[in-house]
Amino acid sequence: MKLSKDKLADFLAAIPGKTVFGPQLSGETLRFTPVTRPGNLCPTVNNATVPPKSVVFPQTETMFRFEQGATDIRTAEPSGETVLFGVRPCDARAMSIVDNVFFWDVDDPYYLIRRTNSALVGLACLDPCVNCFCTSMGGGPASTEGLDILLTDLGESYLLEVLTGKGEMLCQSAEKLLSQASSADKEAAKMLQEKAAAQISRQIDPSGIPARLPALWESPIWEKISASCLGCGICTYLCPTCHCFDMQDETEGEESRRYRTWDSCMFSEYTLHASGHNPRPTRRERTRNRINHKFSYFVDKFKVMACVGCGRCINLCPVNIDILDILSQVGEQAL
Amino acid sequence: MGCKQNPLLPGKAIVAEIRQETPDVKTLRVVAADGGELFDYQPGQCAMVSLFPVGEALFSITSSPTRQGFLEFSIKNTGMLTRALHEIEPGAFIGVRGPYGKGFPYDLMKGKDLLFIGGGIALAPLRSLINYCLDNRHEYGKIEIIYGARSAADLVQRVELLENWPKCTDTHVYLTVDAASPDWTGNVGFVPAFLEQLNPSPAGKITITCGPPVMIKFVLQSLAKMNYQPENIFTTLEMKMKCGIGKCGRCNIGDKYVCKDGPVFSLAQLQQLPPEF
Numbered sequence: 001m002k003l004s005k006d007k008l009a010d011f012l013a014a015i016p017g018k019t020v021f022g023p024q025l026s027g028e029t030l031r032f033t034p035v036t037r038p039g040n041l042c043p044t045v046n047n048a049t050v051p052p053k054s055v056v057f058p059q060t061e062t063m064f065r066f067e068q069g070a071t072d073i074r075t076a077e078p079s080g081e082t083v084l085f086g087v088r089p090c091d092a093r094a095m096s097i098v099d100n101v102f103f104w105d106v107d108d109p110y111y112l113i114r115r116t117n118s119a120l121v122g123l124a125c126l127d128p129c130v131n132c133f134c135t136s137m138g139g140g141p142a143s144t145e146g147l148d149i150l151l152t153d154l155g156e157s158y159l160l161e162v163l164t165g166k167g168e169m170l171c172q173s174a175e176k177l178l179s180q181a182s183s184a185d186k187e188a189a190k191m192l193q194e195k196a197a198a199q200i201s202r203q204i205d206p207s208g209i210p211a212r213l214p215a216l217w218e219s220p221i222w223e224k225i226s227a228s229c230l231g232c233g234i235c236t237y238l239c240p241t242c243h244c245f246d247m248q249d250e251t252e253g254e255e256s257r258r259y260r261t262w263d264s265c266m267f268s269e270y271t272l273h274a275s276g277h278n279p280r281p282t283r284r285e286r287t288r289n290r291i292n293h294k295f296s297y298f299v300d301k302f303k304v305m306a307c308v309g310c311g312r313c314i315n316l317c318p319v320n321i322d323i324l325d326i327l328s329q330v331g332e333q334a335l
Numbered sequence: 336m337g338c339k340q341n342p343l344l345p346g347k348a349i350v351a352e353i354r355q356e357t358p359d360v361k362t363l364r365v366v367a368a369d370g371g372e373l374f375d376y377q378p379g380q381c382a383m384v385s386l387f388p389v390g391e392a393l394f395s396i397t398s399s400p401t402r403q404g405f406l407e408f409s410i411k412n413t414g415m416l417t418r419a420l421h422e423i424e425p426g427a428f429i430g431v432r433g434p435y436g437k438g439f440p441y442d443l444m445k446g447k448d449l450l451f452i453g454g455g456i457a458l459a460p461l462r463s464l465i466n467y468c469l470d471n472r473h474e475y476g477k478i479e480i481i482y483g484a485r486s487a488a489d490l491v492q493r494v495e496l497l498e499n500w501p502k503c504t505d506t507h508v509y510l511t512v513d514a515a516s517p518d519w520t521g522n523v524g525f526v527p528a529f530l531e532q533l534n535p536s537p538a539g540k541i542t543i544t545c546g547p548p549v550m551i552k553f554v555l556q557s558l559a560k561m562n563y564q565p566e567n568i569f570t571t572l573e574m575k576m577k578c579g580i581g582k583c584g585r586c587n588i589g590d591k592y593v594c595k596d597g598p599v600f601s602l603a604q605l606q607q608l609p610p611e612f
Contacts (some may be wrong), residue, residue: 063343063344064344066387066388068388071347071368071428073344073345073347073430075341075344077341101581101582102582104581104582105580105581105595106342106580106581108343108578108580108582109340109341109342109343110343214609217609243582243584244583244584244585245577245578245582245583245584246577246583247343247390247391247577247578247583248390249387249388249389249390249391250388251388256387256388257388258385258387258388258391260577260583263577263583263584263585265584265585270575270585271574271575271585272575273573273574273575274392274413274414274416274417274575275413275547277547277548279548279574279588279611279612280611285611289587289611292589292609293584293587296590297587297589297590298590300589300590301590
């Protein structure tokens with residue numbers, strides 16, 4: 001199928017009863033927010049600063065409300081269906097990876113509702129950024145994992161591939177806006193996708209990393225890697241596979257709420273006991289935990305690495321700590 | 336969705352009774368607000384206790400499931416939430432959700448002699464199992480309890496330690512304090528040294544220990560010296576936790592979440608994990 005770009009606004013408008021989120025600038029930050037004017041969408045520039053996990057796992061979300069002194073607890077579980085438009089393949093894969101955590105053992109009720117009620121319309125990356133390394137992590141600029149529809153930008157139009165039943169439902173309401181894709185269109189999309197994959201210059205073979213990490217527990221590399229770390233937490237906040245959260249109570253006037261909010265294993269308070277004991281007292285232990293969690297513990301538990309190679313932690317680190325550099329060091333250390 | 340389906344929503348509870356154990360430890364007896372049972376649990380399991388709108392934290396359940404109708408939590412005044420919990424009065428409304436984690440393997444302990452080694456507030460999780468075993472006395476062998484506190488005034492569950500437990504069949508309580516007061520006639524010294532001095536035989540014995548991280552570390556070293564086997568030593572760990580259901584991330588030791596895979600671990604299991612607790 002094919003969707004002409006001048007019909008994109010109509011396509012989004014034709015989706016009944018769902019809130020469409022897409023990458024839009026708020027200030028200087030590109031993030032997934034509700035689309036009110038399709039003209040504001042920025043699907044073709046670089047990937048969003050804030051990954052679309054923020055739609056199904058909001059940075060801050062109310063869990064329940066209660067009044068001071070009252071014994072009534074009112075849940076604030078989410079409702080409504082969403083469509084995430086313009087999701088990059090790496091971020092869609094990341095959401096499938098995070099599903100493992102929220103659906104492990106006991107379902108997380110808040111995430112479950114938001115995730116089940118969301119559909120993902122992806123956009124193939126045709127101009128990967130300098131620090132992208134998705135092809136090393138089992139994905140690619142046109143990977144379809146986690147997506148319901150994949151769009152590939154052909155210039156005047158998008159090639160539209162329906163991948164799931166959810167994707168099919170989205171197209172049903174917009175059938176009149178779509179045209180048949182020719183074999184030339186498909187060929188053109190394939191070439192663009194292959195060209196993009198070839199453009200990704202940063203590569204690593206991470207297959208040996210999970211096995212090497214336990215032996216490097218006391219290695220001096222952790223001290224070296226973390227020496228310049230400021231502990232700002234940006235690498236985890238904006239990581240599409242990071243899922244850690246804090247829970248706090250807050251009062252405004254008569255009403256209070258318990259909310260949860262993104263947290264980071266790079267913060268000292270994250271593991272600080274009330275007694276003052278901290279099992280991960282310095283940035284050395286916290287950096288070691290971050291890398292071990294992504295490339296060893298997560299693999300032990302869920303058989304997949306918690307990294308999709310989106311490059312955000314490299315692009316955004318204020319002191320240029322580079323996860324690929326860390327992985328290279330892990331790979332090269334004598335055991 | 337109501338309480339039953341949403342695991343992050345606390346159940347409503349009322350503080351029925353408060354006992355001042357030591358200058359900074361209180362035991363709260365908690366009942367379900369609707370008069371029923373909050374939930375079934377096993378010795379060693381934990382629960383999240385909420386005081387609105389201060390917050391929520393994980394506490395081990397110190398009561399034994401053999402004594403029904405209530406839950407008890409021994410709480411040391413340490414941080415923001417525990418300070419607030421120390422200020423409430425009987426009748427206060429709180430939230431409780433759980434139970435979380437795996438309890439002590441009390442079936443595996445049947446027929447064995449049991450050695451409990453505790454320090455400070457960490458008697459709380461041990462007490463649940465001690466009372467469970469004493470309420471099923473015929474199923475367990477000799478019970479020895481070594482317990483230490485900073486001073487005589489800091490001994491928690493004083494009535495049980497000094498009066499009730501020593502009166503039970505084949506049950507022995509050995510107490511020590513870090514610093515003696517004029518009225519203290521018992522042992523003075525740290526728990527690991529006291530353990531080595533008492534030198535109980537490891538034969539046919541299962542050891543259950545809990546205390547401050549530094550005490551656990553040295554107790555485990557002493558037990559190794561005394562030829563106790565790692566698979567016969569159990570401890571229960573504490574970590575900062577938020578969700579209790581393996582999502583929020585922070586309570587991991589290696590790939591194990593203390594809230595799901597713990598808090599009870601055998602030393603043999605701990606030896607397989609990174610030394611990060």
